[in-house]
Amino acid sequence: MNTPLKIAIIGHTNTGKTSLMRTLLRNSEFGEVKNSASTTRHVESSHLMIDGKPWFTLVDTPGLEDPMGLIEAIDQYKDNYPLGIDRIHQFLVEPNNQFEQETKVLKQLLECDIALYVIDSRESVLGKYQDELSILNDSAKPIMPVLNFVADKHNLQTQWQEYLAKRALHAVVSFDTVAYQLDSELALFSAIQALLPKHRDYVQKAIEARQRAWDVLQHTAANTVANLLVDIAAWQIKLDTSDADTETPNPQLTTAQDKIRQREKRCINDLLELFAFYSEHTDAKELNVNHAPWTSDLFDPDTLLDLGLDTGSAAAKGAAIGLTIDVFTGGLSLGAAALVGAGLGVLAKHSKSLADTVRGYKTFKADSNTLSAIALRQTSLVNTLRQRGHASQQDIHLSDVKTELVELNLNKLLKPAQRHPKWSSLTGFTLFELNDSKRDACVESVQNALLQAWLSNQDH
Amino acid sequence: MMRPYTLNEKLHWNAVKHHELAEGFVVSSKSATRIAQNLKVKSQNSVQEKLNFRAKYLDDSQFLKQAISQVKRSTLISAVVLIVLVLVLGWVSTSVLLSAQSNTPKNTINFYGVLIGLLGANTLALLFWLLLLFFKRVFSPIQGVLKLITQRAVLFTQKHKHALSPALNPSTQSDKNLNKTHLFSAVQSWYEFLFHSQAGRWRISTLLHLAWAVFLFGALACVLYKLSIEHYQFVWESTLLSNDTFVWLTQKLAYVPNALGVGTPSVEQIQQSGIQSSASLVDATASRSWAMLLMGCLVIYGIAPRIILSVLCGVLSFVFAKKWLPNFDQPYYQKLIVELNAPLSESVILDEDNAPTPLNTFNLPPQSQKNQNLNDYLSSDAHAKKQWHRIAFEMTVTPEQWKTHNALDLGVVTDRDSLNNIEANLKNQLNNKANVLLLCQLSAVPERGTARIIQTLRKQCDDCVLLLLSKGNIDRSRYEQWLALASQTKLTDTLIVNEAMDILQP
Numbered sequence: 001m002n003t004p005l006k007i008a009i010i011g012h013t014n015t016g017k018t019s020l021m022r023t024l025l026r027n028s029e030f031g032e033v034k035n036s037a038s039t040t041r042h043v044e045s046s047h048l049m050i051d052g053k054p055w056f057t058l059v060d061t062p063g064l065e066d067p068m069g070l071i072e073a074i075d076q077y078k079d080n081y082p083l084g085i086d087r088i089h090q091f092l093v094e095p096n097n098q099f100e101q102e103t104k105v106l107k108q109l110l111e112c113d114i115a116l117y118v119i120d121s122r123e124s125v126l127g128k129y130q131d132e133l134s135i136l137n138d139s140a141k142p143i144m145p146v147l148n149f150v151a152d153k154h155n156l157q158t159q160w161q162e163y164l165a166k167r168a169l170h171a172v173v174s175f176d177t178v179a180y181q182l183d184s185e186l187a188l189f190s191a192i193q194a195l196l197p198k199h200r201d202y203v204q205k206a207i208e209a210r211q212r213a214w215d216v217l218q219h220t221a222a223n224t225v226a227n228l229l230v231d232i233a234a235w236q237i238k239l240d241t242s243d244a245d246t247e248t249p250n251p252q253l254t255t256a257q258d259k260i261r262q263r264e265k266r267c268i269n270d271l272l273e274l275f276a277f278y279s280e281h282t283d284a285k286e287l288n289v290n291h292a293p294w295t296s297d298l299f300d301p302d303t304l305l306d307l308g309l310d311t312g313s314a315a316a317k318g319a320a321i322g323l324t325i326d327v328f329t330g331g332l333s334l335g336a337a338a339l340v341g342a343g344l345g346v347l348a349k350h351s352k353s354l355a356d357t358v359r360g361y362k363t364f365k366a367d368s369n370t371l372s373a374i375a376l377r378q379t380s381l382v383n384t385l386r387q388r389g390h391a392s393q394q395d396i397h398l399s400d401v402k403t404e405l406v407e408l409n410l411n412k413l414l415k416p417a418q419r420h421p422k423w424s425s426l427t428g429f430t431l432f433e434l435n436d437s438k439r440d441a442c443v444e445s446v447q448n449a450l451l452q453a454w455l456s457n458q459d460h
Numbered sequence: 461m462m463r464p465y466t467l468n469e470k471l472h473w474n475a476v477k478h479h480e481l482a483e484g485f486v487v488s489s490k491s492a493t494r495i496a497q498n499l500k501v502k503s504q505n506s507v508q509e510k511l512n513f514r515a516k517y518l519d520d521s522q523f524l525k526q527a528i529s530q531v532k533r534s535t536l537i538s539a540v541v542l543i544v545l546v547l548v549l550g551w552v553s554t555s556v557l558l559s560a561q562s563n564t565p566k567n568t569i570n571f572y573g574v575l576i577g578l579l580g581a582n583t584l585a586l587l588f589w590l591l592l593l594f595f596k597r598v599f600s601p602i603q604g605v606l607k608l609i610t611q612r613a614v615l616f617t618q619k620h621k622h623a624l625s626p627a628l629n630p631s632t633q634s635d636k637n638l639n640k641t642h643l644f645s646a647v648q649s650w651y652e653f654l655f656h657s658q659a660g661r662w663r664i665s666t667l668l669h670l671a672w673a674v675f676l677f678g679a680l681a682c683v684l685y686k687l688s689i690e691h692y693q694f695v696w697e698s699t700l701l702s703n704d705t706f707v708w709l710t711q712k713l714a715y716v717p718n719a720l721g722v723g724t725p726s727v728e729q730i731q732q733s734g735i736q737s738s739a740s741l742v743d744a745t746a747s748r749s750w751a752m753l754l755m756g757c758l759v760i761y762g763i764a765p766r767i768i769l770s771v772l773c774g775v776l777s778f779v780f781a782k783k784w785l786p787n788f789d790q791p792y793y794q795k796l797i798v799e800l801n802a803p804l805s806e807s808v809i810l811d812e813d814n815a816p817t818p819l820n821t822f823n824l825p826p827q828s829q830k831n832q833n834l835n836d837y838l839s840s841d842a843h844a845k846k847q848w849h850r851i852a853f854e855m856t857v858t859p860e861q862w863k864t865h866n867a868l869d870l871g872v873v874t875d876r877d878s879l880n881n882i883e884a885n886l887k888n889q890l891n892n893k894a895n896v897l898l899l900c901q902l903s904a905v906p907e908r909g910t911a912r913i914i915q916t917l918r919k920q921c922d923d924c925v926l927l928l929l930s931k932g933n934i935d936r937s938r939y940e941q942w943l944a945l946a947s948q949t950k951l952t953d954t955l956i957v958n959e960a961m962d963i964l965q966p
Contacts, residue, residue, distance in 0.1 A: 013905060013907050014905045030807060041813035042809050042810075042811060042812050043809070043810040043811035044807045044808065044809050044810065045807060045808050045810050046807040046808070053506065059810065063907075065907040065908040065909050066907070066908045066909035066912055067909065068875070068876050068879070068909055068913075069908075069909065069912055071876070072876065104811045107811070108810070108811070124856050125856075126854065126855075126856065126874065127873075127874040127875035127876075127878070128909055130875065131875065131876075216789050216794060217794065219789070220789075220790075220791040220794040220795070223791045224791055227791075270791075270795065273795055274791075274794065274795050
């Protein structure tokens, strides 16, 4: 098939047609979304890309506002044209200023391969919607009703399904444009497939590609977070603590904390980009992520408390909150070294660290609380983004992910990283060390654990 | 139709990836979008075309392209050096083998000892290669070693480029600007192709088969040389195998060389060559036949299969290299594809908006009535002694609490027929004098359709008050939209009323 399949998105005004476009296109900047009538007043199309090729042409149309008047205007040709489709054609031949928007919709309806009729499932089956369905029925085109806002507890989904079944519209799909579910999207394409048997294989390719793309997206997100965790777990900083005053915040430690903060922020941006919620025209402020819990300061004891993590030990460290002395290197005292390093090999291995210890240097690394907090915050963000339609204009809320993550025992998986400071990009990495196969294995194990937790969260 | 991309172009994309990752540069939506826009890439362009444009754009100084060429040159040179080395090795090892075997005064050589010495390792290597072909995991430790060699080779050529470049690199001047990251990025890209793609594996196999063929060719040349200038007697011996078995085995070995016209020893000559045979000396004809069999075996069982496999792997490598693409499932590419696809799905206006201006919003009037009940409002001086009628719209039935209200019910506008009936009732029964309370949910969206209903009813009545029903939460912007519609349709008043019929202030 050379030309993309044309899908017209039609429906009453303010039912979420542009929202459906946004969510299917993964583009939160398409058109304008507002809680009022006549928000979209022109016909706008965009390609839905499958494997980099335009697969479907989605056409967003203005809302039908006066179906009662429209049906009257079309019915005036009833005497000469007994067939509904002929009446619609005749109506379109004669210019009608009063129904300019509706005329646009009908033109697109007649040109498309299939029309998705978007319904606000919170609304009752009012007469105006019945009139609209009568007109659409006359268009001789495959019509597929899409029930929007089904995640709303006041939805009247059943009432709509019963009514649509009476009109012999059985291929009905529930698809909430705000609370996104991949299954709903795949069901939508499957329903299109059922209504367009000639294009079955073509649509099937799209279904498979969307599923594949989603799987890749999950893996990429998990990989992004796993890389962050390995980067931070592996990172170490050596500080001169010889004349350190425990009461005064060490500026170097503050800088170290900043580095971790920056790295986490980079991951947030990466995830927002990955899920296509971030672009030149949107920023964190627009998405209200500034107010989201994961943007609160990572090294604030309250943040840890909010995440249900132990703050006692961290709070006692004052300026070094979130960081801990590495007992394998900088924290090794001479006495301990004498005990532990009975063998020359051990002494040789730690000779540089010992020398640094004698000179008053200590090596700090991110503590387990910090790693857990980061894992929780990022997981929370990913879970939110996975279920967020591109039409959503609501704030992002922290989802409850703690239980699944606690079971993961991430700190155990990150142990190898803590023994390899060169695995961290924060150290100013060199290429070959970052491509270390052992580092890759560590990232992979964390990534798999995260994926497992996310999937379990999805099942809940 | 999209043109196929060359291997160098695809390696270039990957080199750009490694360079960006090494420089700590995270793929930024802004840069990706800007690049896409600057390049004026049209919507029908594929992601690959975009990546190609992007790679060229980011590497406009072509450092990475040069680095790739340098890495490929280094690989080629290493391959040539390897070929020369194995050729020499083939000659030397064969020479040593022959010398070791023929240390008797009669220059007696154990035929099978030499044959196994020459083809044994080759056959084992071939079996190992077949093993790798089916069990890819075995390959990983070798990958590590080869990666290390590649890295060191590149570092070596980079370190000694001034000494090596006149011979190896014609574009020395421009390569001076290459830094370590450029080279490492190119190595990584080349490494990914060689060790993470089928094409790369076939390419390595091509080289391995070629190396073995050259090794055996060196051995053949040595055998030919030695047999040309020295006289050897070929014998055989065995503890386990009987004479008959050995004769049978040698005949089987000689079958293919014989079929191809290579002179091979007869049954008598084979029996005569047995070390335990009564013949004290093998005649010269038999020795020549044995020599021909040895060289024939080297060519037919050693060199020929290796050359055939080398050509086959070369063809496969070529075919797969054409099909090869970097792993787009990697996070780097995924982020990039999301960004590059955004401008791809740019929207197009198919039908512009020429319709009349929609309903404007109406600024909220100052608050005047506080905590007033609707019934108090209706019995106030302005409305006293009026009989009110009630019409609901934008709902299927009148809300329960209104059924006991003293306004007379004229019904619910649900469709055209009900609207026509109510209109006729207002006109004919109530003579256009009715005072009407229009009931509607505040949450309903005021639109042209509702405006038409209100206008139709408004024409047939005297006073007409719009009552917007609310459960308490007032959407101010929706109220403003209703006020705009009320103003347009010249309604007497617009009020928000809760379930207890109290008038709410927005």
